[in-house]
Amino acid sequence: MDNIAGTKSSLTWAVHISVALLVILWLFPTVGLFVSSFRTADQISSSGWWKALFPTEQSLVVRAAGADAQELQNGVYVIEGNLFTGENLPEGIDMSAWGTSSRDVGAYAPGDTAELRRGGTITVEANGDYRIESAEEIGGNRGQRVFVTAELPPDFTLANYEQVLFSGDRTDSMAKAFFNTLTVTIPATIIPIVIAAFAAYALAWMDFPGRALLIAAVVGLLVVPLQLALIPLLKLHLNIGIGKGYLGTWLAHTGFGLPLAIYLLRNYMVGLPRDIIENARVDGATEFQIFTKIILPLSFPALASFAIFQFLWTWNDLLVAKVFLIDATGQTTVMTNQIVELLGTRGGNWEILATAAFVSIAVPLLVFFAMQKYLVRGLLAGSVK
Amino acid sequence: MNPAIQGLVTIAIGVGGCLAYFYFSNQLLDKVVFPARGTNAGKNINRANMVRPWLFLLPAILALGLYLAYPVFETIRLSLTDRDQGGAFVGLANYQQMASEPKFWEAMRNNMLWLIVVPALSTAFGLLAAQLTDRIKWGNIAKSLIFMPMAISFVGAAVIWKLVYDARPPGTEQIGVLNAVYVWMTGNDPQQWLTIPIWNSFLLMIVLIWIQTGFAMVILSAALRGIPEETIEAAIVDGASPLQIFFKIKIPQIAGTIVVVWTTITLVVLKIFDIVFAMTNGQWETQVLANYMFDKLFRANDWGVGSASAIVIMLLVTPILVWNVRNARKEMR
Numbered sequence: 001m002d003n004i005a006g007t008k009s010s011l012t013w014a015v016h017i018s019v020a021l022l023v024i025l026w027l028f029p030t031v032g033l034f035v036s037s038f039r040t041a042d043q044i045s046s047s048g049w050w051k052a053l054f055p056t057e058q059s060l061v062v063r064a065a066g067a068d069a070q071e072l073q074n075g076v077y078v079i080e081g082n083l084f085t086g087e088n089l090p091e092g093i094d095m096s097a098w099g100t101s102s103r104d105v106g107a108y109a110p111g112d113t114a115e116l117r118r119g120g121t122i123t124v125e126a127n128g129d130y131r132i133e134s135a136e137e138i139g140g141n142r143g144q145r146v147f148v149t150a151e152l153p154p155d156f157t158l159a160n161y162e163q164v165l166f167s168g169d170r171t172d173s174m175a176k177a178f179f180n181t182l183t184v185t186i187p188a189t190i191i192p193i194v195i196a197a198f199a200a201y202a203l204a205w206m207d208f209p210g211r212a213l214l215i216a217a218v219v220g221l222l223v224v225p226l227q228l229a230l231i232p233l234l235k236l237h238l239n240i241g242i243g244k245g246y247l248g249t250w251l252a253h254t255g256f257g258l259p260l261a262i263y264l265l266r267n268y269m270v271g272l273p274r275d276i277i278e279n280a281r282v283d284g285a286t287e288f289q290i291f292t293k294i295i296l297p298l299s300f301p302a303l304a305s306f307a308i309f310q311f312l313w314t315w316n317d318l319l320v321a322k323v324f325l326i327d328a329t330g331q332t333t334v335m336t337n338q339i340v341e342l343l344g345t346r347g348g349n350w351e352i353l354a355t356a357a358f359v360s361i362a363v364p365l366l367v368f369f370a371m372q373k374y375l376v377r378g379l380l381a382g383s384v385k
Numbered sequence: 386m387n388p389a390i391q392g393l394v395t396i397a398i399g400v401g402g403c404l405a406y407f408y409f410s411n412q413l414l415d416k417v418v419f420p421a422r423g424t425n426a427g428k429n430i431n432r433a434n435m436v437r438p439w440l441f442l443l444p445a446i447l448a449l450g451l452y453l454a455y456p457v458f459e460t461i462r463l464s465l466t467d468r469d470q471g472g473a474f475v476g477l478a479n480y481q482q483m484a485s486e487p488k489f490w491e492a493m494r495n496n497m498l499w500l501i502v503v504p505a506l507s508t509a510f511g512l513l514a515a516q517l518t519d520r521i522k523w524g525n526i527a528k529s530l531i532f533m534p535m536a537i538s539f540v541g542a543a544v545i546w547k548l549v550y551d552a553r554p555p556g557t558e559q560i561g562v563l564n565a566v567y568v569w570m571t572g573n574d575p576q577q578w579l580t581i582p583i584w585n586s587f588l589l590m591i592v593l594i595w596i597q598t599g600f601a602m603v604i605l606s607a608a609l610r611g612i613p614e615e616t617i618e619a620a621i622v623d624g625a626s627p628l629q630i631f632f633k634i635k636i637p638q639i640a641g642t643i644v645v646v647w648t649t650i651t652l653v654v655l656k657i658f659d660i661v662f663a664m665t666n667g668q669w670e671t672q673v674l675a676n677y678m679f680d681k682l683f684r685a686n687d688w689g690v691g692s693a694s695a696i697v698i699m700l701l702v703t704p705i706l707v708w709n710v711r712n713a714r715k716e717m718r
Contacts, residue, residue, distance in 0.1 A: 011627070012520075012521075015517050015520050015521055016521060018517055019514075019517045019518055019521060019523075019524070019527050020527075022510075022513075022514055022517070022527070022531065023527050023530050023531060026530060026531045026533075026534065026595065026598070026599075027530055027533075028562070029545045029546060029548070029549050029562075029595070030533070030534070030537070030545055032545070032548055032549065032562065033544065033545045033548055036548065044560060045553075045560065046558060047558050047560070048558065048559065048560050048561075048562070048565050049548075049560070050562070183391070186396065187395045187396045187399060190396055190399070190400055191395075191396070191399040191400065191403070194399070194400050194403040194404065195403055195444045195445050195448060196445060198403075198407055198441045198442075198444070198445070199441060199442050199444070199445035199446075201441060202437075202438040202441035202442050203442070206434075206437065206438040206441070207438075208435065208438040208439070211438075212714065212717050214442070214446075215713065215717065216710050216713055216714055217449075217454075218449070219709050219710050219713040220706050220709070220710050221449055221453045221454065222709065223652055223702055223705055223706045223709060224453050224457060224699070224702070224706070225655065225656050225675075225695070225698050225699060225702055226656070227656065227658075227675055227678055227695045227698055228456050228457055228460045228695045228696075228698070228699055229452060229453060229456035229460075230456075230682065230695075231456075231459075231460065231463060231682060231688055231691065231692060231695075232455065232456040232459035232460055232463070233452065233456055235459075236451075246391060246395070247395070250395060250399075251448075251452070252452065254448060254452070255448045255449065255451065255452020255453060256452065256453070258445055258448055258449055258452075258453075259449065259453070262445060286411065286415065287411070287434075287437055287441075288407065288408060288411045312535075312536055315538070316537075316538030316539065316540070316541070317538075318538070318539070318540055318658075318659045318662070318663075319658055319659065319679070322683075323683075336538055336540040336541075336659070339540050339541070339544060339663070340540060340662065340663050343543070343544065343547070343663055350548060350551075350560070353544055353547075353548075354544070354548065356544075357540075357541045357544040357545065360538065360540075360541055361536075361537050361538070361541045364536040364537065364538070365533065365536050365537070367536070368533065368535070368536035369529070369533075372529055372532070375535075376603050379600065379603055379604060380603075380604065380607055
């Protein structure tokens, strides 16, 4: 609407640049985690993720072949080979320096010959070819350690995802937590919708004393912090024998989600055209028929909005799961809890953390991008009047 | 039983049970209790219609009552009793004990800081993003990218930002963006940002601002688009500058929406738990009320003081609750 008066083009450029900056600023942290989840532990700790997209100079530790590879050539014991074979490295590495001690990893240039501490000499070429010579028989069964500094091309791996999803290692495994989260989420999304839809219809289209009071109560309960509900409900669950488990969690999520569900659905249903409902009543449809045949199909957008909210909320929840679900055995851990535990036990292992976090973020992001329209609509209905 | 199957069974029982309840209770009402037949047909229809709303509402009222209303009163009761003395009434002793703990006051101070900083900055950034993205063609893409953190869990966001704040020993390559920039710009040693009081609280707030800005942007952008064009055209004709239009014409017209956004984010802030729990767990003076409460309940096992701190959160929420209810009632009339 601002171009009515002919906005200056310089200003338009300023807008484009500011928005681009804002978007980059907002995306940057997430992209960092995403890129990190495809890097190995060594790569993550040796350079910032923003450098992962370009070739980087890295220090590697590689080993020459062991003593059993030696041959006697003209009275000299020799081991020959290439340092990079069997090291799971990209091809065509061109090293810039190497060394034999961790105290000075870049002591020699390619082509130099170094004295070995246990006797003999080693020569390393830029492409990784090496030659160890010794007058006496070479002992020890492990090969000589060589530190190599080389420019490595960008290199990404799926190994972290394999480790996190399929390794079966109990402390790292997200696979089980993933299914547990799914098990919590789906019933906790569907059940409140059914209960709330009927209640919302009654509050929107039926006349009865106390209706206004009930609506006010729902609005009030909308903001009650669920922190208040933790102990009383845990006590209740323990007393009636539900204990900690899925059933209690489903019930809790249902209870906590209901006010928003009723509020959103009622606001939407009130806006449906009065004629349709009254005509149906005149034609002799029962309230139950009106609800299932007319109201429910027409309310689909509102139902979808709430379903997305509740799905995101239960999927991302930590508190309710910690209080009502996860017991001492840890069999029912959810992804958010698993990640918090990884933060504690493997705080420095960014490759595991980043991957685990991304596994848990992936599903909500998919839902978000697929159903953004309904999410926005729900937000607008839920807060703007 | 496998939890997944248990889940499916629960969906079937839950949904089927609800539908069956609604169907059969209606049938019962219409056919058996108040049949629309015989001499009392008319009277019975009216009676049935008086009862029916309550049939529709019953499951919701039960669930709301049990899972939200009852806990409020039970928590008030628990905050006045002591679990170690077999639940004996101890008056305000729990509150006194809480008030004597420095950690509680630290949590209060931090919560107040959060309450000022997070809603203000989220709303400001949201307004800026809404105003800017509405003017360009690729605005919708930009919007959905800024909005995206809404879908990310607080725990996921905590991991994302912990990587940003990460610190490596001096002299080595920094893998956290913040330290990389800091070392590059100042040449100082990298800092363990999350352990430096006050700064660390602000760094935690940035995480929530990052998440909530998208929400503010979406709502404010809808409000901005709802402004009648005549008002802006009139201002342009009168020679107002773009800044004047924004601050003197647009802002006053969406003031109501700004308040709604502000209070909604305030509610989120009051209950903030996951971010602090996952990133610092209240160490290094970053404690907040909800995490303090969780500590008391499940680490110290002190239900009395835990409930008392829950009541403090409730008291802080109450003004918004009253305001919301009054607004809702005004609209009903």
